[in-house]
Amino acid sequence: AQRVTQPEKLLSVFKGAPVELKCNYSYSGSPELFWYVQYSRQRLQLLLRHISRESIKGFTADLNKGETSFHLKKPFAQEEDSAMYYCALSGGGSARQLTFGSGTQLTVLP
């Protein structure tokens, strides 16, 4: 079974402060990890995927297999980063099903 845990339901930081959204996963094989973002009342958008090792909107995430974590980080938060962030895992297979964490609502205060 695959599981994704986001321990923080709500996270508030001030503009310009560093931010880290935590994500831990449970999966017996080699997972593919993603971060999705949902701005207020909008569709979910893919933010990052671990295989591409890219930085989008200043966000980065590193897969740590030892700690089974895929935390999302940004050194200087901006007000427009306020959104719901979901960590997701795909274990592969024919269904290619994504399992989502419960989400973290990030609020960046002015």
Added chain:
Amino acid sequence: DTAVSQTPKYLVTQMGNDKSIKCEQNLGHDTMYWYKQDSKKFLKIMFSYNNKELIINETVPNRFSPKSPDKAHLNLHINSLELGDSAVYFCASSRGAAAGYTFGSGTRLTVV
């Protein structure tokens, strides 16, 4: 030019009614999905479907039935709607898990 489009965007209906939500993707993806986002913003998969196989999540009541006339469309039909069905339903598609999903804008269903 919307990649994944859902209709309607909002749906308000009475308990006991039957309703359908439509989803279409123009990305040429081979797999489509339905997710339910509840009032606590938790996302849970309901179905995944490609042109060869329908996979039903066993926790979904059989009042929910996906229908796929072709691989670009995956509709969701709901019979005998209940108050607990109120949620936002998202359609998504993918070509492979490594590429991630593309989501529709969601259908906000309210059962009164």
